[in-house]
Every structure is written in structure tokens, then in C-alpha cells.
Amino acid sequence: MPVSAAASAREILVRLHDVMAARTAAQAKLNSVVNIIGEALDSEVCSIYLLREGVLELFATRGLAEAAVHVTKLAMGEGLVGTIAANVETLNLDEAASHPDFAYRPETGEEKFHSFAGVPVIRRERAVGVLAVQHADPRRYADVEIEALQTVAMVLSELIANAGLIDQATTDATRPQSTASVRIEGFRLVDGMAAGAAVFHQPRVVIEHTVAEDVEAERHRVYAAFDKMRDQIDRMASQAEFGVGGEHDEVLATYKMFAYDEGWARRINEAIDSGLTAEAAIERVQQRTRMRMREIDDPLLRDRMHDLEDLSNRLLRMVSGQLGTAAQMGLRQDSILIARNLGPAELLEYDRRRLKGVVLEEGSLTAHVTIVARAMGVPVLGRVRDVRRLIAEGDRLLLDVTGEAVIVRPNLAMEEAFDAKFARGQKRRAAFAALKNVPPVTKDGTRITLMVNAGLRDDVAALDLTGADGIGLFRTEFQFLVSATLPQRERQQRLYRDVLDAAGDRPVVFRTVDIGGDKALPYLDHDDEHLEENPAMGWRALRLALEREGLMKAQARALLEAAAGRTLNVMFPMVSEPWEFDQARALFEAQRKWIAARGRKLPHEVRYGAMLEVPALAEVLDLLLPKLQFLSIGTNDLTQFLFAADRAHPKLALRYDWLSPSILRFVRRVVEPARAAAVPVAVCGEMGGRPLEAMALLGLGIDRLSITPAAVGPVKAMIRSLDLAAFRAHLNACLQHPPTNLRASLEDWATAHGVEIT
Structure with a gap:
């Protein structure tokens, strides 16, 4: 075998150049191509399949039965060849028959060949054919051989295009046949x-x-x-x-x-x-x-x-x-x-x-x-x-x-x-904008704290635009996600200081970095054991940060130094047990002592909080609450963990309702001991940004919401139209004996009492 992919491909391309320049029929050229490739790769079989009228047809072969040429046909996705074309992927198998998509074609005489490798022939980003090699001995083809095949497949694409063997219907983006809307x-x-x-x-x-x-x-x-x-x-x-x-x-x-x-x-x-x-x-x-x-x-x-x-x-x-x-x-x-x-x-x-x-x-x-x-x-x-x-x-x-x-x-x-909706949207935005400086107070006088979620420096502008009370959740991981390398402590510190400066006297709650799982970073090493089938429930957030202590120490110092002379609110995500919170807090406190020992300015107060997303934490709140200054319920992850339902799964995304008795009863279980311990509880998640769901949360005793900026106006309008005491009595009755459709029951109550939930 040639010693490199480049040398292997060059050997084949030099010979293919003459074939392409020859004045012979397309079929003769393809017959020459399979022989050249087979000899160069010392492969007993080399075959070319072309996409014709929606099926992959065997057009030329060295090693398979000649009678199978133009007879063997595979649908897209059928057999190994069809799988390669449908997925536009490469296959390299030491035992072809063991692959779940293997489909035996007796007319080819391929039963004696074990190894198989195939690459797609691509034209305008779509597979128009497949180039495949096979060998009697069970062996995987070397990387240099696969590289050579992929390079040759590109040249093959030009050859078959010039020979008029590509169906234009498979590659051209033509104007839609219909002119209907x-x-x-x-x-x-x-x-x-x-x-x-x-x-x-x-x-x-x-x-x-x-x-x-x-x-x-x-x-x-x-x-x-x-x-x-x-x-x-x-x-x-x-x-x-x-x-x-x-x-x-x-x-x-x-x-x-x-x-x-x-x-x-x-x-x-x-x-x-x-x-x-x-x-x-x-x-x-x-x-x-x-x-x-x-x-x-x-x-x-x-x-x-x-x-x-x-x-x-x-x-x-x-x-x-x-x-x-x-x-x-x-x-x-x-x-x-x-x-x-x-x-x-x-x-x-x-x-x-x-x-x-x-x-x-x-x-x-x-x-x-x-x-x-x-x-x-x-x-x-x-x-x-x-x-x-x-x-x-x-x-x-x-x-x-x-x-x-x-x-x-x-x-x-x-x-x-469309024009009417656009106009309504402008009118509603104007109406919500008019509420900017109006406090979110219920009809019976309860003041609700309305804060916004943010993750970008520019998001802080939403405070002035909406009149929100502060930032209840600043997602610090966004800076990590858009960076090609781990952000340096100085860069993190600059971002956090800018956010605090822009917020002014309004509080900002910084959630420590929530990466890992489905938010893996390319610049962090990932061991094989961290490849997860269910990343949302895996090695992420605080679990990862406590292991990657250097990452969390750098963030702790950046936050502490950025908040010098102010109040710093730090929230740890995905706390499952009290000891995780203890370790995270101890790490921050150690960094605070390190900074103080060097005579640098510190925050005048550091307030520590936890996110309750893992249901297990609700069982040990009596142990955790004495250590907290605040608690936030993350309804997005909490919902999928409670229902064992991946929120990204299209069949499950809408199946489980936030206004189900199980969710509302669970939230009430958290609110009651927290209120008894005088620990403020907020909800930061999509649930709090929907007026009807937000109404239900207020009925459970939640008086702090952190939501998207766009939701502040609609939720504030709901709050100002709500008699909270009357609604709490109704909700308690509903949770005691839940109706068949709790959502419909709450909607009916809101409509009957003039609550703005649209």
C-alpha cells in the first residue's frame, strides 16, 4: 500500500486523468476506473453505483458478477450502498454482513467477500452514486485507503457529470411546480x-x-x-x-x-x-x-x-x-x-x-x-x-x-x-411599554418582583426597556460557548463588571457556568466515559465544575473581583445534594480569602443561592435552607426530570403540561418550607414567562419571577389584573381535588374574573 493518503490518491488520479481525456464511451471509462482503483488498493472488488431515477444502479464492477451490472438496483437507504447514499456517509466494515443495513443480492456473487468500504459520490452536496470496494478477508480498510477513495469519488463525480450520467432532477434546485400559497x-x-x-x-x-x-x-x-x-x-x-x-x-x-x-x-x-x-x-x-x-x-x-x-x-x-x-x-x-x-x-x-x-x-x-x-x-x-x-x-x-x-x-x-397581526403586535408592545414604570402589584396589593433572564452583555439593556426589577438569572456559560478557547479570568471579569455597571442598583444573580452534557465545549477534554446517552442528566453544571476545579476557581475570582464594593449574588446550578452546595460555597469562600490576603477590594456582601432542578433536592431542603440566602426553581429541567421526559423530544415536548397537578403540587412542596425558613424563592424558566402559568405560580406563593424580557409586559398586565387572595383560594381547592383539565379550569377562572392572560 502507498504510505500516505496523498500518494495513494495521486497514483490513482494520474491514471484516471488519461481515462477522462480518452474519446471512449462512458461505460468503457467506468469499466477502466473500477480496474484502476481495484489494482491501486489491492482490492478484489471495486464497484460503482449511480443514482438513476431514484434508485442506485450497479454501473460498473471489478470482482462482482458481470451479469449483475445494470441489473442490481438498491433504493436510497437500502443495503450498505443505499445507506451510504442516503446518509452521505462513509462505511468501513471488516464484516459487511454484521451491519444491520446489510442486504444480500445473490446475482452479484458477493457472498465470499467479507470486508466492505464505500464512500458517496457527491455532486452539489448530494449523493449521486457510491464507490465501493470489497475483499475476501475480514479486514477494515486503512485510513489512507479511505482517504484515497474519497478523493477519487470527487473526480468520479466530474467524470459521470461530463458523461451525462447524473439525473439533473436529483441535483438541481428547480422552481417549485406550484404557485399556491x-x-x-x-x-x-x-x-x-x-x-x-x-x-x-x-x-x-x-x-x-x-x-x-x-x-x-x-x-x-x-x-x-x-x-x-x-x-x-x-x-x-x-x-x-x-x-x-x-x-x-x-x-x-x-x-x-x-x-x-x-x-x-x-x-x-x-x-x-x-x-x-x-x-x-x-x-x-x-x-x-x-x-x-x-x-x-x-x-x-x-x-x-x-x-x-x-x-x-x-x-x-x-x-x-x-x-x-x-x-x-x-x-x-x-x-x-x-x-x-x-x-x-x-x-x-x-x-x-x-x-x-x-x-x-x-x-x-x-x-x-x-x-x-x-x-x-x-x-x-x-x-x-x-x-x-x-x-x-x-x-x-x-x-x-x-x-x-x-x-x-x-x-x-x-x-x-399578517398586517393586522403586525399592527396588533405594535399596539400590544406600545401598551406593555406604557407599563414600564408601573409596579407589578396585584389588585389586592401584593408586590411581585419581576426580573429578567440574560446571558449576553447586550441583554442588560432589557432592564431599562421593560422596567424589570433586576436580572434574576445571568447565564454565564454563553461566554464559554461562543469562545474558541477557555475564556481567561480577565475576560470573564470584564463581562461581569460590565453587566453590574449596566444594571446599576438593580440586583444581578449570576449562575455559575452550566456546561457539559449537551453543551460540551470543544476545548475541554472529554473522556470516553463522559459520552452520554442522556446528556441533560449527565456530567454537567455543578457536577462538572466541582471536578474541573480550576475552571470554577477562575470564575469565582472573576465574579468576586468584578463585584468589588457591591453585592454579589451567586447561584449554583443543578444542585442535587447539600454537600455539592457546601463544596461550591467553600471554593468561593477560599477565593474570597485569597483576594483579601492580597489587599484587594471585595464585594461588601456575597449571597449564595441554589437552583432546584433535580427533584431529589426537595427531599433534603430542611438541611439546605439554613445555608441559603435564596432559592430558584428551574422549571425547564425540573419538568423533564419529574416526568422522565426529554423536553427536546418532538413527541414529548408538548405532552406534559406545566399546569398539571403534579408540577404545581411539587412547587408548593418547595415553597412552603422555604417560606417558613424566610428564604426567598424565585422561578426562572419558561413557565414563569407565560401569563396563565405565572398566575398559577403566584397562587402557590411564588412572588419572584425571572423571565424573558419579552414576557415582562404580558406578565405584568396579568399581575395588575389579578385578585391574588381570591385566586389562591380557588387554586388550593383545585389542587385538593384536581379537575380533569386543570388548565381549562384556570383559564375559565381568569376569564370570569377579568384577568389578562392572553
């Missing part, structure tokens, strides 16, 4: 409503040639493109218009780090060494990135990979000299941008006056583009499926992120309904 649902990323014409962000860069004539010339082309791209990124980051000092600054710094990543440049160089053109080498590395993305369960790591893909697209356009993005062409009218995903820098290139909204096929709440879009004030709807099938360039779109949908080609009635 359609509503497509998505996931709320950045709230808002907008209307405009559909504009697709990413024009397709078509690679015309994959095999290099002069390797050094291709290398110089890539170097020049890298220099140009880096200059562009530096210029763009320095010209961002939405201010400085926010988390978006850290996002762009991370993005720039990827642009200067030598490992990425080295991988492209290695692909050129194998004999690929500059364009093909960039696309080859990009394909590998996409395959890795499909294998990554961690959404945060996927977001980092999206940044790298964004940069790959930019580099590919520069080196090819082909048309740029819609941003370079300019927006001619109010537009809704459509993309599979976006990097943060690409969003910044658009004209803010014309860009009204964004629709993403992917996207997440912690993605870099989401953070930048929030800073820009651009509404974003994510996880929208089939956009290229259902939307055409220039289509009229009505984007309603609040309603989690986009309407395509709306009719007059839809336009009118």
Missing part, C-alpha cells in the same frame, strides 16, 4: 416579523476541473485566495456597525481564528498534493467537514463546523473567480434571506436597510449567526425544511418568527392577516 414551520431563533422577497444567499459554485495539471500552480492559487479572504474578514470585523463590547465581538474573534487556522490550510494543501485542483481540494476538505458534521451530536460543535464551512465557501468563490453571494450582488428591495446556514461574517455583508429577515434550513440558539443577528435586530427563523423545493427566488415571503412560520406567496387574505 404555502406555510412552512420552523424554530424561533430571533423574534420578530418581516416581509420581503426571497433571496437565496448561496449561489452554487460549480467545479469544472478536479485533476491538477500543475500542483505548485494550484498551491499558489490557494495561498493567494487565503490572503485575500483573511484581509476581507479583518476588514469586515473592524467595520461591524452594531457597536462594540458585546458577545458578537467574541464571535467574530473566533471566526477570525478559524480563518487563520493553519490546520485547515494544511489539509487543503494535502488534498492538492494528491493531485486535485485548488477548487477540488477546498471542496474535498469541505466534504469531509460536512460528513463530520453529520456525525456530531453536540450542537455547539456543529455550530463551529458551520463557521468553517462558511469560510470554505468564501475561499472557494475567491479561488474560482465565480459569482459571489447575494450580498456581493446587492439587495435591490426589502428581502428575506434564505440559506442552509450562515457564518456570522456573511450576515454582516448584507445591506441592513434591505435585509428584513433570515430563514435558515439549520440554525440553533447558540449558533454564531444567531448571536450576531440578535445584535443586528434581524429576525431569524431556523430549522425550516424543503426551502429550495417550496420557495423560489423572488417569491413574496411573510416571516413570522413569533408564530414560528414563514408564508410563501401569500394571498390577499394572508397579507391582511
